[in-house]
Amino acid sequence: MPDLYLQNCRVFSRFTTPLSEDDLKAVRIACSLRRADRFTTLAAAAVKAPAGQAFPATLPPSTGLITVSAFGPHKTVFATLDDILDYPEDMILPVRFSHSVHNAAAAYLGTILAITGPTFAVTGFEAPLFAALELAQTLLHAAACPLVLLIGIEERGSLTQAAPALAPERFPTEPEEIVCAMLLSTEATAGSRRVIHERHPSTSTSTGTGTSTSQPAAAACTLGLSEAAIRQLAESDNTADLRL
């Protein structure tokens, strides 16, 4: 596989540049996100928030687009469940339901950025960002697109807040809210960083297809990123290899 290079990157998190609700409001207005939920707004903020490092204002229409999240738009999923719990089944709001799917954010981003290239919503708990990076490499290697815009989103909500109490071995702390935008290619350019990502091996030795309920091996932090990795990702003036 060809090497993967990070052309531009923006990371919004508690450890780097935080995003305020005012920032998100500005993004909603700028991107005409009248109906979009907060998850989608976070995704749009990755490239459109006024704060943070510079990011290309336009991208080639054939750019590939990948969103990745472990919990996805779980607040909107729960809002749909609120409707089901509180109202007759034929009175739930269609807008909430349509925004509760994982790829709603990718759909909005494609429209905002006028991107019509290959588009994917990726989800997982073991190492979702690594899986998404592997997908980006696959698309670029296949010449399916000249660039891939990878957006990682994890949104705080009642589920992430409850996670440490419900599954403390897996979630010693609450998964952090994070948004990152990574513009990737297989060509090194001035200022780009080579991305070195290693797949997390499965620790299971099962060889059958039984009824295992074994838990995933890797700790599901925020997109599978440690705090150190998040900080490293945000180092815009660093051109050393990025090891994730």
Add this chain to the structure above:
Amino acid sequence: MMSTTHNLAGVIGKGMISTLGNTVAETRGALYQPVPRLPELPRRVATTLSLPVFEVADLAPDTGIPGGFSLQLLRHALREALDDAKLAGGDLAGKRVGVCMGTTVACQLNDIPFYATLRSGALPPARPLNNYIAGNPAEWIRRELGLNGPALTISNACSSGADAIGIGLLWIRQGLCDLVIAGGTDELNRVPLVGFNALGVCAPGPCRPFDADRAGLNLGEAAGVVILAPADAAAGDRAVCAVAGYGNSADAFHITQPDPEGHGLERAIRLSLDSAGMIQPGDIDFINAHGTGTPANDRVEAIVFHRLFGAAARFLSTKALTGHTLGAAGAIECILTLLMLEESTVPASMRFERLAADMPCGPLRSPCRLPAAQWALSTSLAFGGANSALVLRRR
């Protein structure tokens, strides 16, 4: 275009469960039955809605597996696909095996009692959360089989299953994997059922894809799994059929409505034809359309098929047989298309009777024998304007 573009991924194993049957063999028989099974009111899913659905009845729910019924369906199809490929667990040791799966339901924590407790301020039981996490389809298969290759779960709504198989093709072509387990799974679930009803796209009776009187879709549930191997390797070389091309393109138009002119779908189809070795639209013998039975989807597909393949385009929808199985749809429709290629016969597009005034062409009214059929196309469209196309080839 890369030199590896034209390489095929031989389909060395298939597994499928839907209302057409619990196995590929049962499915093959049911596919050509002149009178299809009718959708019925949900039995396993508790709902007040009177919406006909295609529910798998012959698989008792197993609470011992994470991920709910979606994963149970997937396990069923996975076992059949591995058996069909003559792969025991030990046969995978030392091989680079990738897993790429599509789903919508399995990647959402839709457990209503869990959420009701959580929102009340109490701490709910941990099991639904743990099952949800452990039930990520691709990660579950990787752990279950002890694999170390890539594991990717795609949630591109209704095109997820097709995209998973398309990415599997790319992994094989790029030499990333010796084998790929690809497909999709989705159970019938109360949340999408009421959600699709809220969107106003559910038919009150059996769906009628492409018909002038079509009134929406019937939801269904299914899982489909294919085992892919390089066609230039021994196992892949023996495969009767192969995945030959894949294209994916976004509409960038609307969150739920397809681009009415179908430009994204056309791009996806053209990309899939190029990916299959620069074949031309005229090379395609038939198309298994997404064909949900909704006015917007079917109209767009008919327009694009007419534009690309001409008035004589041979196409059908199988959703009158299976319902719309969401994240599984692209995967099971890939398998159904492979069966059609193997049988050299395309069934009629069930419940199509009359062409609508706004449709330039309609699907097959009767079964079509195609002894020389070599190339087929399977299309998938999804929420968010996602479009995917798979080119399948009989060798």
